[in-house]
Amino acid sequence: MYDESYQRLLGYALGYLNRPSAEEIVSETFLVAWRRLGDAPSRELPWLFGIARNLIRERYRADRRLRDLCAELGNAPATDVAGDIAEDVVERATALRALAELGDDDRELLTLLAWHGLTNSEAAAVLRCSTATLLVRVHRARRRLRAAMAPANTSRPLSRLSQEIS
Structure with a gap:
């Protein structure tokens, strides 16, 4: 399970956190999975993604509570913003x-x-919903993404990401 899922879980976590935090979340995910191994469904990957999702949400809530507390005390920490190499693209x-x-x-x-x-x-x-519900949500999300990516000049084609998601 670890060998087959680690890289995909790390990629998921990296979408929300910096690398050290993402690696920590993935480690915690496998710790939770090990403790609940008897509850593991036959399709483990979605189950692991669900565990990681919950752990990331818990991390965000804890970080928000810490920021609120620091702000209340008057010394809020500076937020780290990692640069993206591909910003020029x-x-x-x-x-x-x-x-x-x-x-x-x-x-x-x-x-x-x-x-x-x-x-x-x-x-x-x-996401803990039915496939039918998911398909409706996907349709609506794609429509909102296309609208957000709509160029000011309609002669310019949509990007590859929009076409891939469509």
């Missing part, structure tokens, strides 16, 4: 900007499918 920047404009749920849904390679049923298991 216009297509990538456009796609990332459009993706950032989407809500958290849409962004997570589209990245699970396009970047992490999950099937519709696997993504539905991660």
Whole structure:
């Protein structure tokens, strides 16, 4: 399970966290999975993604509580913003900007499918919804992504990411 899933889980976590934090989340994911090995379904990958998703959410909540506490005490820490090597690539920047404009749920849904390679049923298991519900959400998220990526000049084609998700 570890050998087959580690890289995909790390890629998922890197979408939300810096590398050290992502590696920590993946380690915690396998720790939880080991403790609950008897509960593991036959399709382990969506189950592991669900565990990682919950751990990332817990991390965000803890970080938010810490920032709120620091702000209340008057010494809020500076936020680290890691630079992206591909910022010079216009297509990538456009796609990332459009993706950032989407809500958290849409962004997570589209990245699970396009970047992490999950099937519709696997993504539905991660998000704890039916496949039919997921398909409706995917349709709506794709429509919002296309609208966010719509160029001011309609003669310019959509980026590769938008076409891949479509």
